[in-house]
Amino acid sequence: MSLRFLLASVVAAAALATPARSETIKIGVTPGPHAQILEAVKAIAARNGLDIQIVEFTDYVVPNAALDAGDLQANSFQNQPYLDNQKADRGYKIETVALTVNFPMGIYSKKYKSWDTVPQGATLSIPNDPTNGGRVLLLLQDKGVLKLKANVGFKPTIADITDNPKKFKIVEVDAAQTARTLDDVDVAGINTNYATQAGLDPVKDAILREDPKGPYTNLIAVRAADKDKPWVKTLVDSYHTPEVREFVLTKFKGAVLPSW
Structure with a gap:
């Protein structure tokens, strides 16, 4: 070699x-x-x-x-x-x-155990960015809570609400702050990652929940x-x-x- x-x-x-x-x-x-x-x-x-x-x-x-x-x-x-x-x-x-x-996004409350008990004129916080805030509005429309303008796509805003029969007061906050508003509002639309960070169980605690297909x-x-x-x-x-x-x-x- x-x-x-x-x-x-x-x-x-x-x-x-x-x-x-x-x-x-x-x-x-x-x-x-x-x-x-x-x-x-x-x-x-x-x-x-x-x-x-x-x-x-x-x-x-x-x-x-x-x-x-x-x-x-x-x-x-x-x-x-x-x-x-x-x-x-x-x-x-x-x-x-x-x-x-x-x-799947959810609606949460510290005051009410079910959506049916949420009263007229309740205050609802949602994320202030167009996608996640619009996502909550679409969820509410899907559940028959309110109606939006036709053909609003995936980013409706509060201005697109055409019918709000329960006269909900909707306030917009940063998505990361929605869980923290639960002490001050009646209900809040919260992204799952922020809900879990706040100790919420999206399966057990959400009183309304988005269809996971979408x-x-x-x-x-x-x-x-x-x-x-x-x-x-x-x-x-x-x-x-x-x-x-x-x-x-x-x-x-x-x-x-x-x-x-």
Whole structure:
């Protein structure tokens, strides 16, 4: 055996013994279920050579701004109507690469145990962004509580209410603050992640709840320039696994529903 051949064999063996360097990405999430699910995804992605750093944001506005600016490589916190609204308003070059989970939205109250007992003239707080506030209004219309103008799409506003027979007083607050208003209002429309953070059980405590089938399934978003990069497929494949699905079903007991 020649010395050159021996050296080549040693180098090749060393290359095989050295694991490939992991690629690191930052993913923006909101606290609660999205962050918890990404922790489960993170362990699987690590086995596939992708190191995920989870960055938590307490509102719905910053994660897209941070992604568009390049401070994040992806985010996982929003649904398509919300992303479409953000892109239209702010010109973000952000694209959906996968669907994740659905959080059926609920109406909650500390004062009333059922919707039937909510009185005339009750005060209702809803999120002040067009997508989530509109989502509550559509839920109320679906349950026969009020009526909206025809063809309002997924982003109706208070101005689109055409019939409010119980004369509900609707106040708009930041989505992250809706659960905190429960001490001051009669009922509140609260996104599931904020409800769980506040110790509410979306299955047991919601006195009205959204139909889980609809356009509000959450998603993973990346910059348009990155959507075909190999790490995107690794991220999506790591998320869409039986292990993560089982984690979602076991951990959240119907409050959060997997899309795959």
